[in-house]
Amino acid sequence: MFESAPSSPIEQLADFDVLITADEAWPAFERAVLGARSKVHGSFRIFDLRTKLRSAEAQTIGEDWFDLLCHVIRRGVTVSLIVSDFDPVMGTPLHELTWQTVRQGAALAEIADAAPGQLTITAALHPARAGMLPWGMLLPAVIKRKWEQVAGLSKDRLTRQSVLLGRNALPELRTVTHHQKMAVIDDDTLFIGGLDLNERRFDTPVHDRPAHESWSDVQMILRGGPEVAEAQKHLDTFLDVTAGKRGAPDLKWIKRTLSAPRRVQFPYLSPRTVVNEIEEAHLQSFRAAQHLIYIETQFLRSSVVSQALADAAVRNPELRLLAILPALPDSLAFDEEDGLDTRFGISLQREAVAVVQDAFGDRAVLASPVRPVMSSRDGLAVLAGSPIIYVHNKVLVQDDRFALIGSGNLNGRSMNWDTEAGVAITDPARLRLLRSKLMRHWWFDDLPPETMDLSTLYHWWATAIAANGVCLPENRTGFLVPYDPENNAHLAQALPGVTENIV
Template identity: 25%
Template sequence: MLLEPGTTCWRVERAARAAVIIDMADYFVAAKAAMKNARRSIHFLNWAFDPDTAFDPLPGGEAADGDRIGPFLKALAEEKPHLDIRLLCWKASLPISATQNFFTVKDRRCFTGTSVKMKLDGHLPVGASHHQKMIIIDDWLAFCGGGDIGPDRWDTACHEDDDARRVRRGGKCYPSRHELMSALEGEPARALGELFRERWRSATGQDVPRPLEAPQVSPWPSCLAPTFGPVPVGISRTRSPFRGQPELRENEALFLALIAKAKRLIYLENQYMTSPIMAEALAARLEEPDGPEVVLISTLHCPSWFDQMTMDRTRSVFLKRLELANKHRRLHTFCPVTESERIIIVHAKLAIIDDDLVRIGSTNLNNRSSGYDTECDVSIEAAGPTAARTRMEIRDLRSREVAHWLGVSAAEVEAATVKAGSLGGAIALLQAGGAPRLQRLEPQKLGPLAAFIAAHHIGDPISRADAWRPWRRRRAMAARLAEQKRRLAAAGLPAPPAREIKEAV
């Protein structure tokens, strides 16, 4: 198994059922229904939380009475005074809070004088962010993935060009956006409840009571169809060492093990692809004569100027490194667009390895997600007596996800994959003769300033040690890769071959 507690994950727990939710329209509906079913507690961990977020927005950005999450939670707290509702969000700096409608100020104003407990998490090194995204209900149902609670997150899986509901309050339109969330019932939710309590205690110094028994009735919403039956779920974390808390790099170790283990296919959707450690691991597999196919999907360009200057430029180095290793033509890099060829922001963080493992969470393929920010991913592995069924479910999920990009059915994706003999070939086959919804993502030519930013990974530290010392970054990367290889080998897990970290500008 790739999920090894203490190395590639924190722990492995068995879920009674699990679901993967494609895009936020379905997630918000499921989360609202589940919260209505809550009997004991609703606990949020989020990078950002905006109380003006509508669950099911109307045209023009309006919402029905009680359909915005802030008023909804306050009404729920009044209706069920015994319900313990807590929100823990990142204590973002003012410039970042400003880009998210000053959510830190709005949250406090919204919940002041109510029984909803809202706190900001600043228990982090300077410059690090709290990036986990989850809701835990009754310690028995947990949603975990890449989606924050914000008024510009909502979109359907159709990613329509002119959806009149994809509008902020005040009439400002925002780009189409792709997110993924998981829903987990049973013991994995209990474990994520422990994670929430740990974060709450470190941020506030307060303990949150822990339930002694499972709820008599599950809060799982009737509108949400399970993607998986009973299945093992691994939980992987990232955390900087800070004030006595040890460093956690389980997400980084899991990515390296997944890349090294893949036999046929590495399918990745991610917002940021900048880590030289990950680039070298992928490049090593592409250089193998019989290595796996690598399919990457990311945004054409980030929406913010800062991310365009930092992450987009550094991603070009990442892509160039993979192109140089693509001797056997197994690399496929795409950016999704709408029918009118407008960008779709890929904020999801998804990995599917062969038919063996699916991983969803908050971790980007950049440096800071590997060891500087707080992150949490969940993985479902085909193992044990239900392995054969789980492999079929993973394959079906992959076909459904690719189908949603192309505007076809999952059955068509599966048939094309069989015919073409590869997923990249299937995508080309299904797009032949029409407007491509998945366009090729290519590295950009970098000028002197962009090359300097990319070479030093400005804004993207790998750990606390190099956070404010970019000249130490390359050495820190090499040391981190060596340490992860040692840990993976000691646990009997696959690791990328020994090689020097390169920069290809």
């Protein structure tokens, strides 16, 4: 098993920590919840109470998150969790996961002897639906899919898990979800980033797991300060905002994407965008960038984002770009699903990458992480002869002046439709810690000073990544090899007239 060499000490901050992969993030989250005095308030896409505990402190009271929450509830802590629900026809497996969590919550409340209102786990469907015109056009295909799904499920699963699938009413078409991953503990600690809670999301910084179990992600903990209060305000209000019952409160540090049903929805598939602060923050940082834009993202599909990057490259001939992307979408790499949504996503990413590469030329490096071993078989989850490491990170760092970490990807859906949240960082000490942890994560040995200096790091990274792409895995200096935009490019399917926000 590969193990990275010890790195030189990284600056520590009492009020801020960067957590790379679930191996670092989950123990920190467990300790924060274990220490809760009065309340835990969170919103996640997936939150499975069967997820195993990883910290030594939490393991002294139980084996999984069910045990941990039971422990703090018995101490009098109030727990409020909002888990995303999904269109039961188009997102049946995710819909089932959500209602498993709701049932876990009902059992937890009984076992912990929770007081009325002390534990709430809410399954939240985004209120936006397709208007009557697109709904009617898509209805025959949706009904066909519904009955295919129903036929494949037992009566027990339809009753207990796929609770909205078995209804006799005509299916709705829900096009939007709540995608954020965040929690506030006691009004003084914020846990935020791209990481949900179930065993599929577990990985370690050395990424020694098989490709289909790999999961690179970034989360942060902030203690005290205005970000925590703003995050709590967002958690308190986002359901009403997305329901169209109120406007979005003004926040400075928490950046959001929020949408709501249109007042006249009839001809529209899309919701009404209420705020797109995550997109705006990216565009503003691109315009302000002087030396380096550093991105880690699950998707690079937004034409708005790619064109803004291209414009920044043309405007500033000294500007350089480092972008870390997964080798393939997870639906294709691990499930070998090559349906129309996957094909459309591949097409959008090829177009976006081409725009960026044409503008930057040799001033841009796009890379993907792979394990430093030879792949044992041919397959889709392979790049440069090695098993891929799946990138789920959502990271932007601009020079040494600005960063944004959260749940939003660089696709139209995250920029305009789904509920997303991230935190903006401008404090110099926090930025140094963030950049150091992010960049060291991808390399095996201690890094020379030029790999961190904005004036010299690009050449070093570009040279090392290119070399990794053509040498044997055991001779590589890090996880990164060149990203291949032509990987399975034959599957790309453009859909003229279809909004890019759908994927």
